[in-house]
Amino acid sequence: MKIERLFDFLEYYKNTYPQKQDALASKIDGEWVKYSITEYTDIVRDLAYGLINLxxxxxxxxxxxxxxxPEWNFIDMAVSSVGAIHVPIYPTISSSDYEYIFNHAEVSMVFISGKAMYNKIVDILPKTPTVSKVYSFTDCKHAPNYKEVIELGQKEPQAEKLKIIQAGIVTDELATIIYTSGTTGIMKGVMLSHNNLISNALATSPVPQLGVEHKALSFLPLCHVYERMLNYMEQYNGISIYYAENMAKIIENIQELKVDMMSTVPRLLEKVYDKIVAKGEALDGFKRKVFDWALELGFNYDIEGNNTAIYNMKLAIADKLVFSKWREAFGGNMSVMVSGGAALQTRLGRIFWAAGIPVVEGYGLTETSPVISVNTLLSGELMIGTVGVLLPEVEVKIAEDGEILSKGPNLMLGYYKEKALTEEVIVDGWFHTGDLGELIDNKFLKITGRKKDNFKTSMGKYVAPGHIEETMKESSFIDMIVVVGENQKFAAALIVPNFEHIKDWCSKNGKEALSNEQAIDDADIKKAIKEEIAILNTRFGSHEQVKQFRLIADEWTVESGFVTAKMSIKRSVVTKAYQHLVDDIFK
Incomplete structure (x- = not known):
């Protein structure tokens, strides 16, 4: 069958994989609760009937x-099947942001996770007059359970009405509004059609090379288009989707379920890698030498397979002694991890591939549903250091100033109620991404920076901070970093150290354990970080080198407002919050 509306995925799923017993699953009270494709479609149907009755x-x-x-999917499919517009919202934003979205989108009904979320929005409900009803997925004293909508649909089926409604829904109609502030802080409602998301899901479906017998772990927010589209793709392929309990239990869930794939962001891979290295550095004597040797070998892995026979022989030994344990840590079945949302360090990409844990990096934006390009497991469609090949029917051209322009069936309808803003970014059919890049071999897209992030020093030299930041994060001492220096004589940096690494470093060097605040003022730690920066600086021209830095004790999180949900740093928020440190650097 042809998939033209989002709810068509369900009919396709049921027709293609009718025996699927774990289409969706989540852990409740220590047990995985699974939904078969039959249960999934029945719940969505009854919800749709209930919505019509309401x-x-x-x-x-x-x-x-x-x-x-799973409840997120039930609502998503039911809403689209009655022709309504789904407005998925992050559960971590502020009350004022909820108020803005409810009013701007004129939201009429809200489905929430439970009591904690109700408490977060209760005070703004009197200020959002279009909201007539709030339902909860779990027991909540002040909000009826969403199962009441299901029961209403079961008592009063509306099969004929639903059939008529669905017959009037066409592929290019608005399906969802996704509010995104990105790293700019300006909230915009991105309007995506059924076809926008479907075209992306179908185009990326060959990437994992997995099917009905495989499992995926999902932990990135479904309210973000990246994870949402991948969920559609996984359902199209018949891949079981298990939702991680929380961020802290991702590795535990991977090991328990022995999943075959997951989507991720570089931030998580960096954290996992840092923990692996910390364990390796705790080894002594011969074992430590073997670990360090394996790392160095992995960093030099040729992704295209052009490794010498001697190298492959060494890698086989390293695999048996070191990398096989990495795979065990990832459950033993991890066939592919799809990384997006930010740049992946080249060395991490190489070493995970060397360890037999393939990581494919892609690129896109909410406005492009989201994928523009992606590396794949297919021969000739993978190049480390790039974000891969363009999806079928997606076009890219590089503007004179280096900006990436794109168009295709994945391009948004526009920004909701923002015609002028839409016309600013879509010119003659081409979407201006704001990212800088180049095409390698006229095939692989490489991101070289963010147009608005680049700055000019007082010496007239341009600096692209993104590349410098990713390079500096190769140091085990550096967790997060923002390079500053606009209109100044040199580039400098605000750095959140890797406090876990510092703790291990202090232990090995006979220093007492330090609090975060003590660590950033410690002379030995500052010296060690300075030495690491000096080594990494040799990769850059003089005007790009980090000449000074300041350490920060506070970790930057989604909750603190310093990073987005996909773990991209909000540069302007960081520099504003620590302007006193920036001033101190350049005084």
């Missing part, structure tokens, strides 16, 4: 605020 009409805006869970 008076939901085509074009109504229905919001959901919830961590990843």
């Amino acid at each position: 008076g939901v009409k085509k074009g109504d805006k229905i919001a959901s605020i919830s961590p990843n869970a």
